[in-house]
Structure formats: structure tokens, C-alpha cells
Amino acid sequence: MGASKVDIYSDQINAIAAIAKVFAHPARVAILKYISSQESCICNDIVDKIGLAQPTISQHLKVINEAGLLNGSFEGKSICYCLNVDRFQEIQEHLNAYFNQTKSNCC
Amino acid sequence: MGASKVDIYSDQINAIAAIAKVFAHPARVAILKYISSQESCICNDIVDKIGLAQPTISQHLKVINEAGLLNGSFEGKSICYCLNVDRFQEIQEHLNAYFNQTKSNCC
């Protein structure tokens, strides 16, 4: 097979896995870090900074965007990619809730 | 290609991605949740609970174990898999450090 059997898990569990997946590639972690460190940045900067080809960066940005983690308009020429800090915080809290819940009752 | 270019990222970034990868599959999130909810549990319980074949569970447990998240001996017949709460907490703090650091300076 090879595909995850998403339907056999609860929504909460799938949500955690989906969130984790965004951070499960170093390029995306690096991109998020870089975006947050810049006042505003455009994709070409990222390409130079990270060291991957432009289409590859664009693909990773799409994943990050689909997680709701990008702010600003992003079509056309010179574009401002910004970290959606609210969503970023929300994700952090979501993860912490899972961690705290899981920690609570153990041998 | 298809392989992550691990060598072009900092250790910190690769570490975050490696941690996230553990949680990036719902089966592993579910296994961790189940393990933590039981006083002690054996793999066969997990197989019944999660609904994947025994080899598949075993494979996921290996990933979890390699992340240092399992306590107890795990060879032979009846085995007690326990969540390594210390390591679990350590990972939580590691992620929070990354999140807080990334949040701090943004537009």
C-alpha cells in the first residue's frame, strides 16, 4: 500500500499529524524561520538563502500556505510573504494541548 | 530527486524536522496517545486498538523508539512499552523553543 489510513484515526489525531507534517521537512522549518526573521521577504531571497531551486521553494511555500501560516498577498512579481503569527501561535497551542494531554496519565 | 538535502540546513533545523517527523503520521500519534493512557501495554493490544497489521505497528514503534520515546525492555514475549515522559517533555520544550524563537521577530 503506502498510503496512510487516515480514516481509522480520530480527527484530533489526524490534525496533529497534519500539523507535524508541515514541520517535518527541514526546508520548511528553515523557510518559516527565515520568513519570521525578515521584515518582509520575497521568494527569490529565500531561494538564495536556503539553497534549493525556485520551484522547490515554491512547492514548500505552498504547503506552508495551505497550513494557513502565510500572510499577505502572494501573486505576481514582488511579494511579501509574512508569517501568520496568530496561526503559528494557534498551532503551537494545539501541539502543547496534545503533549500535555498525553503526558498526564502515564506509568 | 526525492531525498531531503539534510546537509544544507543547520543542526537545529534538522533536529526540529526530525522530531516533527515522528508525529507526522497519525498512527504514531495514536500509538503514543494509547501507550500513555495505559498502565502498561503490549504490542498486540496496540494492534487491536489502532487497526493496523502487527508488522506495521512494530515499524511505527521502531520510529518512536528511535526518537527515544519508549521506556522499558522490548524484546521477546510479553513486553511493557511505556512512554518516556522525560523525553516527551524534552521534545515538547524543544518545539516550544523553536516556536517562541520564530514568533519573536515578525512583521
Place this chain on the structure above:
DNA sequence: ATTTAATATCGTAATATTGCAATAATACAA
């Protein structure tokens, strides 16, 4: 020593992910 029960490993098929070259689309400037 044999059986039994539980977990690990191997081999393999199916799907997902990653990465990039080529190309398209978009926005702006001249």
C-alpha cells in the same frame, strides 16, 4: 525439548514526497 504467544525483521508493492528543468503566468517598467 516442544509448543505457544508475542514481537521483530525481511521482502515487496503501492503511494507520497522531494527536487528540479522547462514552461507559464503575473506584475511592473520602459
Place this chain on the structure above:
DNA sequence: TTGTATTATTGCAATATTACGATATTAAAT
């Protein structure tokens, strides 16, 4: 309108992941 610069999309090759049947290993019980 015609470049020019920037980002998105497409198509494809390579690698990784997921899942499971078959089999091996392990530990305990009989």
C-alpha cells in the same frame, strides 16, 4: 506593447514512507 523580473505550475525522476504477508526470533509455559 515589449521586455524584465518574480513566482507558480507542470512533468518527471529519484528517494522515502507506509502497509502487510511471510518468516524469524524470543521468552515463557507445558
